[in-house]
Amino acid sequence: MTATVSADSTSDPKVAARQQGSEEPIDPGVAGRRRPSRNRVALRLLARRLLIAIPTIVLVSLGVFLVAGMSPFDPLTAHLGDRYQSATESQREAVREAYHLDQSWPSAWWDWCRNLMHGDLGWSATQSQPVADVIAARMPFTVGISLAALLAAAVISIILGAVIGMRRGGLVDRVCTGLAAVLAATPPFVVSLLLVSVFAVGLGAFPTSGARRPGDDYSVDGILTHAVLPFVALTVSMIPWLLLSMRAAVIDAVDSDAVRGARARGIGGIRLLRGHVAPMSVLPTLALLGTRLPELIAGAAIVETVFGWPGLAQALVDSAVALDFPLLASLAVGSAVLVLIGSALSDAAAVWIDPRIGLTA
Incomplete structure (x- = not known):
């Protein structure tokens, strides 16, 4: 009887596996399908995003030239300024030829692409200097204040x-969510004007505009002093959607079975937040950062305009009004590239932290 039971038991692979200290025998097919590493998953997602980004950038550049070509603005008014009314027809025609204002938008787009292939961004008629110099001089101001905010x-x-x-x-939750809802409904320029009215005009604590005093050179102290109000305005305009997203993610994590199990094991307080709730909650907020980059760029442009910050916003507005194709295309396409890069990096970071979320493109 004993020998029979032993033979029957060992003939069952599950029983034999338990007798050897394992739960179940390993399926060779399952064992051969290993889960890819998190580095490989992230790199694969970045590669797919790169393939998608190339045609997207081409379409964005085409759209910029198409919309600019359909614009009702007459670029001559921007180039001639006060001399527009007094200029003769021959003078106007000379300006059109000098700045290629009579060129159709497909021709302008093709010339811009061809110059871009040779590393030449073109000449900005509104700024009277190469586009590369305009971007190099203004980008640190825009990128610096945007990243800091x-x-x-x-x-x-x-x-x-x-x-x-x-x-x-x-009480803290109700106050914070109420303020976040109010700030989310308040445009950035309204926040900027309130800061100027209270802290610059009323209290005189900070400068009203610019990044230096008239006649002074740029200095670290001057830039930091002038950057306080635009930095606060841009930060305040971005907090509501990030705060509400993080709050919702934390609430979902607290209600999950994993956190309930951790609480049942006696884990609570900071340990519960750091070890269980935070890892589950940061991922949605991290992914949101990449998708909301267009709002960051738009908010930065508005804030820069209100505070006279010497970034790329005013150059973008001037190029759009004057149909300065090289500068307008470079700034618009550059903004699209930054959005695509930010979105790809945020999603890659999310799948690197947790490959189970399944982002593929």
């Missing part, structure tokens, strides 16, 4: 969103 908004929103999400329904 984005980093500050992300840190504030993640920390505060985690706190109010863990204690939803409390």
